Amino acid sequence: MNSLYDADTNALSDASEITLRRAYSASEWRIVPILFLLWLLAWVDRANVAFAKLQMLSDLRFSETVYGFGAGLFFLGYVVFGIPSTMFQQRLGARRTISVIAIGWGLTSIAMMFVRSAPLFYLLRFLLGAFEAGFYPGVILYLNLWFPTKRRTRNFSIFHSAAICSTIVVGLTGGFVLQHMSGMLSLSGWRWMFLVQALPTLLLGCLVLFVLSDGPATASWLSPEERLLIAADLARDRKRSSVEENHKRPLLANPVVWMLLAIYFCIITANTALSFFIPTILRDAGFGGYTAIGNAIAAICILGAVGNIAFCTYASRHGDVRYHCSIASAVSVASLILLVLVWHSSRTATFVTLAFALAGTGAGISLFWQIPMRYLKANTAAVGVAFISSVANLAGFLTPWLTGYVREATGTYTSGFVTAACVQGLAAIMLVVALPIASRRNQQALSNDG
Template sequence: MTTAIEIPQAASNAPSALDAAYRRITWRIIPFIFVLWVLAWIDRVNVGFVKLTMLDELRWSDAIYGLGAGIFFLGYFFFEVPSNLLLQKIGARKTIMRITIGWGLVCVATMFVKTPEMFYFLRFLMGVFEAGFYPGIILYLTYWYPSERRAKAFGMFMSASAVAGVIGGPLAGTIMNNMHGLNGWSGWQWVFLIEGIPSIIAGIVTWFYLTDRPEQARWLTAEQRRLVVDDLARDGKSLGHREESLLSALKDPRMWVMILVYFCIIAANSSLTFFGPSVVKEVGFSNPATVGWIMAASYLCGAVGMVYNGFRSDRQQESRLHCGIAAALGAAGLAATAFLIHVNPLLALVAQTVAIVGTMSAIPVFWQLPGRFLAGTAAAGGVALINSIANLAGFGAPWMLGLIKTSTGQLSPGLFVVAGIEVCALLLILVFVPRFVRKAAA
């Protein structure tokens, strides 16, 4: 009788101790990388807000802006895979520190741009420095969370991009309104300066705060470290065989399906990021601070959507449809925005919010899919490769929208095209991504 009672009791206590260990990991890691991603996103997309006055002062066209906004992703393309492979080799702490300080310095330098060529160069350099951060954090979280807990972790981390929209818009608008002319600088110059300095400081803090692996985490007890390491090993076995060679992974059709799916999602996400404020301006709101607050409300909804979709995906142990349906919602919102922009301003802004919620909610759940068949070096390089190639959409989509806006005077045609691209994400998932069945693990 005693043995029969003690065995179930130990089994029931094990999940509680393991849950406690993951709660400690979450409270230690997620808030910090969340703040880093907020800073990265603000420094990446503040050009979307300074555009409201910067273009007029420098006498640039929307096509120049669209190319400069998008060329950021070329830096991503060329340097993302090397950066992620370096992270796996030397650790997250050194890699993230270098990345964060680098993009902060480039952001500050952007305040001095005078020519399109200088703008293009600094945007490319921003992409070079930031290239390894996003895929690096995705890889980093796989070191700390098993697959059934990752969508929540991804969602909490990635919702920082939405929160950055909540903070960044009003902040940029307030700076441009209140600091224009101070020290002889324009408001948009102050935006780059004020928003770049915190990233430099955060990069220095990273060196002292971040821990590379669970087995090195002295802020966990020895028992918690053992439980987490064992749980991660158990998870690896339950996923079955996964490719660990990057070269072999490149021959796997699933890798290229992942690239196409994410390409479609990023085309929409980058379009909303860099031209969302332009949509708000086109429906009749010209004050930078007002534009910022409207975008903040939309991104707050996006943050809620990302976290909720991640929690729901983990709870139901399903990623495929959670990603595809969210992308379809984003496409519907984009199409509705394009249709309503000159019909009903209020409904157009609601539609753009729906587009932001759907598109952003698809992203954290998407990153569950590559981990089903990639591990080790293939995971490090594969995640970076998917992100780098797919982010070429972040180069092409804003450039396309800028060209269409310059040639037609309207955003609607370009938004319809982007909506069509995003709905392809759902179609690709339904046709080419099979349902995942987890194998039993001892």
Template sequence: MFGLWMLAWVDRANVAFAKLQMLSDLHFSETAYGLGAGLFFLGYVFLSVPSAIVQQRIGARRLISMIAIGWGAASIAMMFVKSAGMFYALRFLLGVFEAGFYPGVILYFNQWFPAKRRTRNFSIFHSAALCSTVAVSLSGGFVLEHMSGMWGLAGWRWMFLLQAIPTVLLGGVALFVLPDGPATARWLSDAERRLILDDFAQDRNHALPPVEGSSPLMANPMLWLLAGIYFCILAANTALGFFTPTILREAGFGGYSAIGNALAAICVLGAIGNIAFSAFASRYRDVRWHCAIAALVTLTSVVMLVFVWHSSRPATFAALVFGVAGTGAGVSLFWQLPARFMRENTLSFGVPLISSVANIAGFLTPWMTGYLRDATGSYASGFIAAAGVEVIAVVALVIGIPLVARRQQSVCGSCANATE
């Protein structure tokens, strides 16, 4: 699962590195690039919930294999882009294929790991997104610098091809090696299956009662609050994800290989910070405050970045490391919240719904950042806007969730009294 998630991020985010050549080759504006980068997330929005329904019917193994092969094929097709329309269509299609993977993994991990290990293990899985940037940076820098013009193809076209082939191969492997759950894992003994079941039984015995009330899922305020928080976290995440190579070039980090090496180092250090902070947070039952701290680190880093990336390479590097670590930990910790504040029988639809709504930020942020760059000549306005949205996440985590939880508990208590 780590390998598939790493390749998913390679295939969705390598456009940020390809941008260093592709925009001049195809005569795209920053706005066109931002729109194309963001259209991936619209496909994500529309298909997340339907994919979760399909997963319940055919199992994780078949769905994840089909998803991986599909997005790998769409990413290979990116090498043939010749117009903005084709760029937009393939980015949207890439999001359509990949839509069910991330929420499906969250639900899948809930079948394997009890609460005491879920935060740490999910942070390790999520760090694959940061490792993917290492893969994109090192291979992308080499390809753009040394393969441009080979067989008449631009370097960025080679990059899309070579970085997508492993996805198709690993998607095929998943069909044969990935179990649908503990019950079908041939490498587990009966005693080991009982240990897993006992872990989940202890979780149920020690769990706090859910606070979502008796309202239908779509009318549940906690669902929409969590979706709003994740929207804010993703705004900063996508701003950094799609524009960091350009920031490094403007900060004076040199040619393609030098930019790739710097980006790889940033992501390795960011991944270490993400895992270390999430492992520390996993010692506590309530990860809400730790998620808020991670969002605050991200906010501070993005604001710092705006002021230093044209004046100091070391400060730019440090700000990006803390920003990557903060967004990684924020996402890892956030996905422990739905299981704590929603009923178990609503998670199979609530998780993909939260993901769908929040990923609108993935569409809006790159488009807005590119548009503001064309309008103002600077990325500063876009990054300041992303930082402002991150403030909302911190406030909602610290103040909003307790308020909604208390309100729902009081409503539940009133309903119980009325019934009696």
């Protein structure tokens, strides 16, 4: 191992630096695309109900409240099974766990085409969340095993932009299926949509077994030298970037964990409000039929994804991601407030504000997940990340349910979206002010305990 370093500076030799960059590049091309596609399909299978809503509610005679409650039940399953699924990955390994999860949610999404009553709708949405629960926190931990901070921030922003891009897929394929496949074999268009959009998940879930490895040490595409270089580089990165906190105290006694949970809850609130109501917003704004709505969604999401990746790349190179996460949240707040003012009067303004809102919420989530790893040691990271992700996703359960209820009671989404904007504003404030205070208090408590 010593031969990999320059004898005078104890830094990597030029040859080793080139080898390390090549190893990271090869790993990125192997890992990031398949995780991107899986996350895209996960969001397609969880959020396509928003497009199906345009036909499903009248077809099944569901109210806005029934729809909102069912859409939100996904996140209740997510909360209940988040930590168990992540711990399962620790035992079984990332490759097999991700495969099982993907196949499970794919089959559940296909079953959505058979919904004929509210109870079955509720059950399948809950099961979909239960299957997906371990994937997102598992990917966060998986990328932490592979890449140092700067690369991980960029790669995670690419991965997370799949959530935005998924709406492109939902929009284009959903618009086509609802427009052209309704009535085929006597099935409604929304039933065909669930089938068509879930089949790729099953195929990709099987492919995972042949493409991914559980970590650098078992990666067949890396040489022994490349594995050693990655291990050493990750060790140096963890030493540089981690906040030195003693974690002898129980995880849940750490106020930083609870503050991070509260911040993520607030960010998820705005993201969920957008995810489950964009097709309805565009219809109300006058975008016409299913195909026109689908095309508009695709264009909005492309712009949002580009904005997300560009901002996260900039943030990874300039300063503390905590401040940039706060800025992204502020952009989302401003966009949501503007949205409720323009979507009934201007199609162009609605289009632009939705693009900014998606970019802001997407960048906020991408940057947020670089923060916990700076406060949590390796031995607590798995449970900590799963706990934060799972419990905070209660926002995903509450937001569509309450937004649908408010729409049914008042005839407008205004109150729901203004509330979501205010909640995300709290996230921006907590990132800048409350999180450092929580960290200092934890340090003081540890000093007193010592």
